[in-house]
Amino acid sequence: MTLLHWAILSPFIYALFIPLVHKCFKNLHMGWFILPLPIVLFCYLLNMIPITSANKTLVEEVNWIPSLNIDFTVNLDGLSLLFSLLITGIGALVLLYSTFYLDKKKEKLNLFYFYLLLFMGAMLGIVLSDNLIVLYTFWEITSLSSFLLIGYWNEREKSRNGALKSMIITVFGGLSLLGGIILLYLLTGSFEIQEIIVYIRQQDVHSHPFFLLSMFCLLLGAFTKSAQFPFHIWLPDAMEAPTPVSAYLHSATMVKAGIYLIARLTPIYAQSAYWLWTIAVVGIITLLYGSFFAVKQTDLKGILAYSTISQLGLIMSLLGLGAANFHFHLENDYYTIATAASLFHLVNHATFKGSLFMMAGIVDHETGTRDIRKLGGLMTFMPITFSIAIIGAFSMAGLPPFNGFLSKEMFFTAMVTIKEFDLFQFGTWGVLFPILAWIASVFTFIYSMMLVFKVFAGKYKPEQLPNKPHEAPIGMLISPLILVSLVIVIGLFPNILSNTILSPAVAAVYGDVPSYDLHIYHWHGFNIEFFMTIGVFVLGVLLSLTFTKWKNIYRMFPYSINTLYDFLIEKGKVWAKQLTNRYMVGSIRTYLFYIFTFLVAITGYTLLTKNGVNFHGKNLAQIGLYEIVLSLVLIGATISILFTKSRLTSIILLGAVGYSVSLFFVIFRAPDLALTQLVIETVSVALFLLCFYHLPRNARKKESIGFKMNNAIISVLVGITFSIIAISSYNTKLFDSISxxxxxxxxxxxxxxxxxxxxxxxxxxxxxxxxxxxxxxxxxxxxxxxxxxxxxxxxxxx
Known part of the structure; x- marks a missing residue:
């Protein structure tokens, strides 16, 4: 085991000590015990920057299940390091924030931090694992831990429903991911991502039927995890989780897992136009959908949830355009600008969206509500929180000099330069990409302004607030202040990340690119992107000021995919109950009828279609008088049980059947089996008599002729089927006997x-x-x- 393996496993190991620490130090807030771990991991990963910035990859391997080609292989390159730094860095800030946000007297913090550490370790496992089966294992742990964290306040119905919805959708995607992994293994013969990439480059497998099928299965897994349309519906309901969970899982880490998967698998599938179109189209639709419906929300975390969906769509569309390099083998910077923009915005989104989630938590914590219709005029009561909000929201809106402006400009550049790609020329549907991107940016500007001015400006409404507003304690402000400081620093000095973090990550996405010299500028002259930004600002301000006049447009959308989900869940319960009531009738005899019917049907079909019936008497022994007599006794006793009305007689006849079988063992020279059978039958008869003695008098129901006939038919068919199986098995010797x-x-x-x-x-x-x-x-x-x-x-x- 290497240090990288221990880095992945350390959160799981650390979590095992939580119950002991919680029991021994009851007055200690569990957050202080957990906080050192992500800090240490973050510092350790920072030391890896010189390795990845030199375009080197650190690969460590531990045998796990060699017989199945499953090894715990860790691959640290620029892409995995970028995500690992986000997981540990944002994780440390969230843990610090939660230490002041969650009350140790009111909350079960031992469970909360146990779940959080499970999630942190699983996310590190996803981004550092090179083996797809190991990656899938950690992938499902994130779904499980996310379910537990979203449903942390399990006494609330909305929390339970939100957790269930996230579990259903993400686990469905996870199963699809597993199917894609298996198909990819059948196609390439390996679970190791780097080995698969080498195989794909050497072999022409794009025409193989498994290629496209595995691709869409893997994309389905990525889309569900990263809340892409139409699988986005779980993310708004996940906002019922505590705010630290939302800031960590649903803005910076878990929802980025699908983005990481697509970036990592780009060298495998990007030669296919289906990969480019699917990712780009789904991403741009998600971007527009999320930004449009974010404006409709009235809950602070609801706005942030839909804005997260929108921003994830933006990153996803950029990855789709960036993959065009593999399809067209371009020699210029057009192919890198989109991928660089996606990874840069990934970092920027984690900073400004994490700070905004924490801001929303502070507002909720100090005022008692997140409803923007009740909030207003808070800037005088909460000036530091207001500063956090304005920096984070302006960055998300794409305004200078914040980091969101830079990645948004790169986003516009990528959308404008798609004319270089044959698949995305302006003469085709590709013309819609820059148009939809610009429209979505307008709505992004609107909801960003809502986050600031609907909450902190306007009229103060103390009568509608459960609590008197005041500034949050300094401990709760440290983490969002650090994040907005990063928003400013990265915005002013973006190239501190360009060739240390972003360039190695871009090179890792493409695999065969030795290095990529990235320089990020604030000013690019009077180009199309500049005028697109001016248009976003002007139209965004105008629509924000006139929102009350056009907000009724949302009445045109009374139904949504969420409505369909709720309908299917409710109807599913009704249909399941009706179906269950049809066969769960409380009768063992009926259950046996179903079981034997299915067994006879499947077994009989297999015997007939596979030519399994094999009957001849060459190997049969001679049948003597004793066997005939015992067979008649056994058959007579068995049939007599069906017609007797006395329990005592039934028990005696059942014992006669068993004793007859034991006599067969005597004749066939198996004394041990005969003795065992005699003992079992004696004990069984005695127990039956003891049990039936305490039962009420036998009141037989009158059964219809049809019911008796059904039982008789299935009984005869079972007997015939298993007799055929026994005789055919005896007469079919595929291997030497083990005797x-x-x-x-x-x-x-x-x-x-x-x-x-x-x-x-x-x-x-x-x-x-x-x-x-x-x-x-x-x-x-x-x-x-x-x-x-x-x-x-x-x-x-x-």
Missing amino acids: SYYIENTYKKAAGENMVNVILVDFRGFDTLFEIAVLTIAAIGIYTMIKLRLGGHNSENK
């Missing part, structure tokens, strides 16, 4: 003379042990139920 092995080795290896006992105790020792364990568990369960039943009766009698 010779037992004959030769029973005494030699097990030092036993009784072959049956040796097989049960030695050769099949674990099987027998597990059977005993199952019987023990069943016995404990039966004993517990009997005790509870008797205890209940005693309490009632008292």
